[in-house]
Amino acid sequence: MQKILNRLDIPFVDIRWHPLRFLDDIFFGFSSNRREMSAAIASYALSGQEVDFHVGLHRAAAIRRSAFNKKRPSCETLIVGQTPFDASLIHDGRIVTLLDHEDSIAELAKIGSIAFRPHPFSPHPGPSLAAFLEQHGIPHVDSDIDMYELLCDDSLQRVVGLSSGTLDEAAFFGLPVTRFIPERFRYLPHVAGAIQADNESLVYTGVYHAFLSVDFWADIFRSTLERTWPNGNPIPFKPDRLRHVNGSYWGLLNTGGINLVMSYNTPE
Numbered sequence: 001m002q003k004i005l006n007r008l009d010i011p012f013v014d015i016r017w018h019p020l021r022f023l024d025d026i027f028f029g030f031s032s033n034r035r036e037m038s039a040a041i042a043s044y045a046l047s048g049q050e051v052d053f054h055v056g057l058h059r060a061a062a063i064r065r066s067a068f069n070k071k072r073p074s075c076e077t078l079i080v081g082q083t084p085f086d087a088s089l090i091h092d093g094r095i096v097t098l099l100d101h102e103d104s105i106a107e108l109a110k111i112g113s114i115a116f117r118p119h120p121f122s123p124h125p126g127p128s129l130a131a132f133l134e135q136h137g138i139p140h141v142d143s144d145i146d147m148y149e150l151l152c153d154d155s156l157q158r159v160v161g162l163s164s165g166t167l168d169e170a171a172f173f174g175l176p177v178t179r180f181i182p183e184r185f186r187y188l189p190h191v192a193g194a195i196q197a198d199n200e201s202l203v204y205t206g207v208y209h210a211f212l213s214v215d216f217w218a219d220i221f222r223s224t225l226e227r228t229w230p231n232g233n234p235i236p237f238k239p240d241r242l243r244h245v246n247g248s249y250w251g252l253l254n255t256g257g258i259n260l261v262m263s264y265n266t267p268e
Contacts, residue, residue, distance in 0.1 A: 019165025
């Protein structure tokens with residue numbers, strides 16, 4: 001669709017769920033094929049400093065919980081699972097799975113403790129993946145365990161996955177990440193010194209909450225439309241507004257939500 005719009009010289013704004021899910025609410029990444037619109041979007045960009053603030057909150061909470069909770073088994077390498085059907089899993093014209101990287105995972109299993117955490121929307125690995133994990137002695141981490149508690153574990157040294165947004169999150173927690181699928185999109189903010197995607201046109205600027213206001217849309221389209229209608233009435237911020245509406249709790253524990261496992265996210 002983007003190629004068609006570019007060929008017809010039609011301005012657009014593309015919106016994707018932003019991979020950072022541990023802030024006070026979920027939000028989106030915005031990208032445009034017009035420099036003026038991209039500049040307007042950039043003025044609303046979420047800062048890395050705000051992300052780091054939330055990382056600090058999770059670290060502090062993890063330290064406090066560790067004083068009261070029973071110590072659970074730790075690992076040096078965490079493999080993060082995904083739902084089996086996701087556009088981000090398409091590479092070279094087909095859907096890639098962890099089984100396509102058996103050799104790399106088997107090598108990781110030899111160098112230290114390793115564990116697999118399935119996506120809570122698809123908590124049970126398919127038979128082939130389950131057999132592979134058992135063959136290499138890779139235990140499961142319950143998907144109900146708070147992901148950000150895992151990322152704060154001092155024993156954890158690396159996070160591995162196909163294309164999971166958790167890899168973007170782990171980098172902000174100071175952890176080295178391994179992507180088995182090349183990065184096709186780059187989301188801002190990104191960790192200083194992070195490897196950038198090859199295609200610079202697919203850069204998505206994180207906008208946190210501001211997009212709920214009419215004025216945001218009037219502003220970013222001002223350079224393209226003959227007239228816009230700002231109303232001067234920003235929507236007040238409310239934590240978890242979109243998280244509650246969408247039931248997006250898969251990284252968080254005890255939020256009061258329910259993780260729904262759709263039938264199409266259940267391995268055959």
